[in-house]
Amino acid sequence: MSAINMPEATLEGAGPVRARRGERARSRRGSLTAGLVVLGAMLVFSVVASIVGGSPSHQDLASALAPPGHGGHLFGADALGRDVMSWVGGGIRTSFEVAVCVVALSAAFGCAVGIGAGYLGGWLDAVLMRLADIQLSIPPLPLFIAASAIIVNNLLTLVILISIVGWVPYARLCRARTLVLSERGYVAAARLAGRRRGAIAVLHLLPGVTTEIAILGSLQAGVALLWEAGLSFLGLGLQPPYVSLGFLMSEGKEVLSQAWWVATFPGLALALLVVGFNLTGDGIRDLFSPDVSGGLR
Amino acid sequence: MKAPVLDDALKADAPADLAAAQSRWRGVSRYVAGRLGQGLLVLFGAVTASFILVHATGNPATVLAGGQLPPAQVKALSAQLGYDRPLIDQYLSYLGHAVRGDFGNSFRYGTGAVGTVLTALPNTLILIGISLAAAIAISVGVAVASVLRQGGWADRLWRPAMSALQGIPDFWIALILVLIFSVRLHLLPSLGFNGARTLILPCTALALPMLASFTRLLRGSLLDFTGSDIALALRARGLTRREIVIHHGMRNAMVTFVSYVALQAGWLVGGTLIVETIFAWPGIGTMLIGAVNSRDLTVIQATVVIIALAFTLLNLLADLAVIWLDPRIGRERVSREGGG
Numbered sequence: 001m002s003a004i005n006m007p008e009a010t011l012e013g014a015g016p017v018r019a020r021r022g023e024r025a026r027s028r029r030g031s032l033t034a035g036l037v038v039l040g041a042m043l044v045f046s047v048v049a050s051i052v053g054g055s056p057s058h059q060d061l062a063s064a065l066a067p068p069g070h071g072g073h074l075f076g077a078d079a080l081g082r083d084v085m086s087w088v089g090g091g092i093r094t095s096f097e098v099a100v101c102v103v104a105l106s107a108a109f110g111c112a113v114g115i116g117a118g119y120l121g122g123w124l125d126a127v128l129m130r131l132a133d134i135q136l137s138i139p140p141l142p143l144f145i146a147a148s149a150i151i152v153n154n155l156l157t158l159v160i161l162i163s164i165v166g167w168v169p170y171a172r173l174c175r176a177r178t179l180v181l182s183e184r185g186y187v188a189a190a191r192l193a194g195r196r197r198g199a200i201a202v203l204h205l206l207p208g209v210t211t212e213i214a215i216l217g218s219l220q221a222g223v224a225l226l227w228e229a230g231l232s233f234l235g236l237g238l239q240p241p242y243v244s245l246g247f248l249m250s251e252g253k254e255v256l257s258q259a260w261w262v263a264t265f266p267g268l269a270l271a272l273l274v275v276g277f278n279l280t281g282d283g284i285r286d287l288f289s290p291d292v293s294g295g296l297r
Numbered sequence: 298m299k300a301p302v303l304d305d306a307l308k309a310d311a312p313a314d315l316a317a318a319q320s321r322w323r324g325v326s327r328y329v330a331g332r333l334g335q336g337l338l339v340l341f342g343a344v345t346a347s348f349i350l351v352h353a354t355g356n357p358a359t360v361l362a363g364g365q366l367p368p369a370q371v372k373a374l375s376a377q378l379g380y381d382r383p384l385i386d387q388y389l390s391y392l393g394h395a396v397r398g399d400f401g402n403s404f405r406y407g408t409g410a411v412g413t414v415l416t417a418l419p420n421t422l423i424l425i426g427i428s429l430a431a432a433i434a435i436s437v438g439v440a441v442a443s444v445l446r447q448g449g450w451a452d453r454l455w456r457p458a459m460s461a462l463q464g465i466p467d468f469w470i471a472l473i474l475v476l477i478f479s480v481r482l483h484l485l486p487s488l489g490f491n492g493a494r495t496l497i498l499p500c501t502a503l504a505l506p507m508l509a510s511f512t513r514l515l516r517g518s519l520l521d522f523t524g525s526d527i528a529l530a531l532r533a534r535g536l537t538r539r540e541i542v543i544h545h546g547m548r549n550a551m552v553t554f555v556s557y558v559a560l561q562a563g564w565l566v567g568g569t570l571i572v573e574t575i576f577a578w579p580g581i582g583t584m585l586i587g588a589v590n591s592r593d594l595t596v597i598q599a600t601v602v603i604i605a606l607a608f609t610l611l612n613l614l615a616d617l618a619v620i621w622l623d624p625r626i627g628r629e630r631v632s633r634e635g636g637g
Contacts, residue, residue, distance in 0.1 A: 133335060134342035137612065141567030142585065142604045143346065146597045149589040150353050150360055226466055230571050233468055234586055253472060253575060257480050264476070267469030275464035 032283025035218075038276035042092050042269065049089025056082060056090040056243045065259045076261035078251050084261060088269050090243030095273055098159060098228045099221035105163040107217055110170025111209070115201045117171065118178030129175065132168045140165040144227065148236035158237060162224050169216050177209045211288045215281050222277035229270050245270050325620055332616045336609045343605030344395045347598040348388055356380055361404070361592055400599040405588070410595040414581065414603050421580035424569055427496060428503035429562060435504075436511035437547075443512075444519040444542055455512065462509035467568040471502035471575045488577045499576045503568055507561060514557055518550035552623045559615030563608050 050056070052074070060081035068076040068084075075085035117125040144161055151157050181187060182205065190200050231237030232246030239247060245266040252263025351357050358375035366374070375381045379390075394400065400410040443452040478485045478498060486495050519542060522528055531541050573582030581600060588596040620626050 130338065131342075134339050137335075137339040137563075137609065138343050138346065138601075138605050139563040139566045139608055141564075141570055142601055143350070145570060145585055145589055146347070146350055146601050147353075149592055149594065149597055150350060150357075222464065229466065230468065230567070234571060234574060236586075236589065249469065249472065256472065256476060260476050260480075263469075263472045267466065267472065271461075271465040271469060274466070275461060278464050 030283070031279045032287060035276050035279030035281070035283050038272055039280065042273055042276060043096070045269075046089040046092040046096075049085045050093075053083040053086025053089065056087040057240060058082065065255060065262075067259070068261050075265045076259065078248065078259070078262045079255050084248070084265050087243055087248050088245065088265050091245035091248060091266055092269055092273065094155075094238065094242060094244050095225040095228065095270070097155065098162075099225045099273075099277070101155075101159040102162045102166055102224040103217045103221050105159060106166035106220065107170050107213055109163065110167035111174045111206065111213065113167065114171035114174025114176075115178050115205055118175035119182060119197065119201055119205070125175070128171065132171055135165065135168050141227065141230065144231055145234065145236060148231065153231070153237055153239075155238065155242065158228060158231070162227055166220055166224065169220070170213065173212050173216065174205075174209055177212070178205050181205055181208045211284065215285045218277045218281035218284065222274040222281075225270070225277075226274055321624075325626065328620065328626060329616070332613060336613055339609050340602070340606060343602050344392060345388075347601040348391050350601070351594050351598060352384065352387075357594055361594065395602060400602070401595040403588075403593055403596045405591050405593045405596070410593075410599040411603070413584065413596050414599045417579060417581045417584040418603065418607075420578060421566075421569055421573070421582065423496070424499055424503065424573070424578065424580060425562065425565055428500040428507065429558070429565065431500060432504040432507035432511055433558065436508050436515055439508075439512050440515035440519060441542060441547070443516055444523065444546070445539060459509045459512055462505055463513070465506060467502050467506050468571045468575060470505055471499065471572045474498045474502055475575070495576070499572050499578060502572055503565060506568070507565060510561065511554075511558070515550055515554055518553055519546045522546040522549050548622070552619055555615050555618045555622065559612045562611055566604055566608065 060077070062081065063071040063073060063077045064079055064081040066073050066077040066081070068074060071077070073083050073085065075083070075088065077083055078087070113128055117128045143165070147161055151161070153161075178201075187200060187204050190204050195203070228237055229244065229246030229249070232239070232242075232244040233250045233253075235247075235250060237246060238244040248266040249263050249270075252259070252261075252266070255262055351360075354360060356371075356375055358371050358378060358380045361374060361378075362371045372381075379387065398411055402408060403410045403413050406413060439455050443455055446452060475498060485498055488495075523538070523542060523546060527545070528541050531545060532538075536544075569580070570582030570585060572578075573580045574586055577583065581604070585597065585600050587593075588600065
């Protein structure tokens, strides 16, 4: 739950970094590679698990709560005899879907708002940024839980719900960068050349923020899938026929004293996914962060 | 001969100091006023959000009925609860009641919704308070140890552990802790609310991920400080590295740290809601889930607003602490930066 604040705390560069430069440089490529390897391995596992383990929702009461390794269930089976490994595989895919959709939706909306606010300025800017302040100051999970009382959750509503909270960092970032970039000569040149405002925003302002958006996106992906899993764990997110890691963990909670494997494996997969996304985000930042490349320029 | 000169100098200085103090006071009060205004705006936002939530699908009476009542009865229920009035009317009266701390009665218990939330609040605050305190205390220790002896055991052991811990969901940690300490070792109770022993597992689960991000932030700012020109100047004056880190570095790092901790507390609330349900802890989380499952709309609204209120107060406290820690706040330049 703690990762989403990291971009703000760390994007701003570190100031004097004599002591950290060596350390950063060493792990510069390391964490990006590690993150991508973890994420790739999870994807491969997800495909393999669904081939080996069969359909995640196939029930077989004869092998209910079979321990790992028994009856062809490598990770064991849950209380209804569903194969934990293929469920984890399917859950990883669902997590990726949630993460990708949430990041795409909130990045698109946030960037549009941010560039619009920064470029047009005036009362629109003031209103939008106040709205962003308010949204950052209300803890989101209670809101999600409250919303589940009213809205029936499926993949689409869940993605929209999480994105409603997630657009703010993108908007702030894009606004700040737009304010800086629109003073630059090439933007003025484009304006003089008669380009329209929309075209300037997309062609000249957006490319200036892609690196930061990639960092924010991979950090947000980890948080988004944690929220999905948390809500599903509470029984308020994705329920079957959706295959969710959080739902399997809530099943595992019920049988914790008899079958450790039902809660443990999906939790492990979830943790690896989050670590993978975090490492990727850190890696991109280390690779492009101004305090590292500043020495090269 | 010298004394009068010194006296004169002191007298000349005194009004200047006074002016500086007054100027800082003005800056600080403007800063605090700005923060208070923003806090009020947030509360207004939370009240509005909780209203929109309940009315998001049209008539809340339909949600209450849960598809089990005939349309005529839904209509009657809607009229009885005032959900048939124009939306703007409902919003204004909701706003008016919310200001007075009145969210109506709980549908489930028939008592005041705010009272229901407030009875559960202390139990949640205990969890949050203890896990925050533990996370802060340990992270300060680990960060200082790892900066003082880079490459030492604290540094080597904790860095990989920290990056791993940061990604691990707290509710999974909770399940694993129960598995190890309750199911396997029978050391600690897995359920309920009964003395200090029941606090250990939930607090550990909540504190571990916090600990990771706190240590990371602190270590980063301490390292930045030891690499700065200020630290170099202190070194030149003959201070040891330990003195520089503990006396000057910590003081510097605290400014960022305090605001960060206050922000993280909001996310800790989220984690607590989930972890509480695992341990059947009688706090806000368990209550909120119960209210959601029985569609107790007034309690849900009250919970959202009270959580936002608590969070806003905490952030105001953090702002005050930062003013105390950072003498630059209140001077023109910084107050403009910090107030935004």
